[in-house]
Amino acid sequence: MAVNTRKCVGCSDCVVACQTENSVPIGFCRDWIVEVNNGTYPQITTEIRSERCNHCDNAPCVRCCPTGASHIIAGGIVLVKKTECIGCGACIASCPYDARYPHPSGYVDKCTFCEHRIKNGMLPACVEVCPTKCLYFGDLDDPNSDASVVLKKNRYKTLIPEAGTVPQLYFIY
């Protein structure tokens, strides 16, 4: 997925759409907005990011899971199997992006890229509702997907690549 921070206005529509689509319990979220202000007035820049799980290639949450509940499916999405998760919290402690939370039912929950929607040909809920169209979803191995196309034309970065997780959420800035 790619996020255009120059177009994002931080309206939090993606957050609400996700909470509605995935019945995220009150007080929790699978995606969130971060606003970074850099510099002192008058030299000041603002970056607004819609953040979620980075679906890392080298995912520490998958590595440290003692039961294999955290796993990577074909295509690279990191998912949790509810019936294998024991709720030990190791994955929550292992995530440098703090992208996971303990669901009140006991298992650990996180962004699924709306896997239930994309396998029916739809876009993730957050991408679907974004009013400024700053979210781009698609298979990065497919050069014609929305995400690949927009990344080809723009300068982008990932968040803390030095954490070594090979994050797959790209921020255009």
Added chain:
Amino acid sequence: MKEELIVSGRMNDLVDPNLHIWHWPIPLYLFLGGMAAGILCLAALYYMQGKEDKYRTAVRITPFLAPLLLVLGLLALFIDLRHKLYFWQLYTNIKFQSPMSWGAWTLMVITPVSFIWCALNIKELFPKWDWKFRWLKFLDEFFTKYKKALAWVMLIFGIILGIYTGILLSAFNARPLWNTSILGPLFLASGISAGAAATLILSKNSEERTHFARIDLVFLGVELFLIIHMFMGFLASTQVQIDAARMFLGGEFTTSFWIFVVFMGMIIPALLEIMELRKYHIPAVIPALLVIFGSLMLRFIIVHAGQASRWLY
């Protein structure tokens, strides 16, 4: 000046306590498991050296604490799980990359072994003990015959258990304070010193007490060395690890760590034990309890502070 503003419900421990995922059960378990590992290692080691009569308490009496500590530790672990009824999933999977999986399987081995070791020594506590059933007597004889092999299993899995309590934390690079391989040996050394302290409390033999005071002293020295090494490593590392070290060098954990862990848990008991070895009369129970207290505080502070340390972005 860089300012990061969290607009929507982003959860980190600053905003929402949910990501401070490990509370008291984990450090308590790390302490109980570490101390049990120390007790079992020392018992196995002295048994294999044929010193079970010389250090009778350490080989035969103190190990009675180990199953108790392990069961309490397992209970704490169970309390910490949020999806409790699925705990059996731990034992239908082996994940070599997950320290927690290693730990679960290690506990699966060492807990029964510690019970068997106690059963073999039960006549120490109850001289008139009788197993009553023939098959229990048979098992007693069987394990007595292979006691040396049992001691090896106990020693090896004891060391794995002691180290794993640290590796469990150091496998998380998301928490820079934990992300140091020194935590493994540090927690092992701390577990062994707590195990030696348990024998120090229980032993009535002054020769044995002197010996275990020496062991305690050696491992306290090792711990201090490792702690200094840990901070040297942090300060020579990346910004996130320098920040992690600063939590202990002027930051919010400075007082609790240096007073409770280093001063009360290591330096004072070390001084008391040196005085005792120099023939001043000091009740052995005081330094021993301080060592155990320091070992407990070490786990609590490291687990707590680790979750407050994070990557910046």
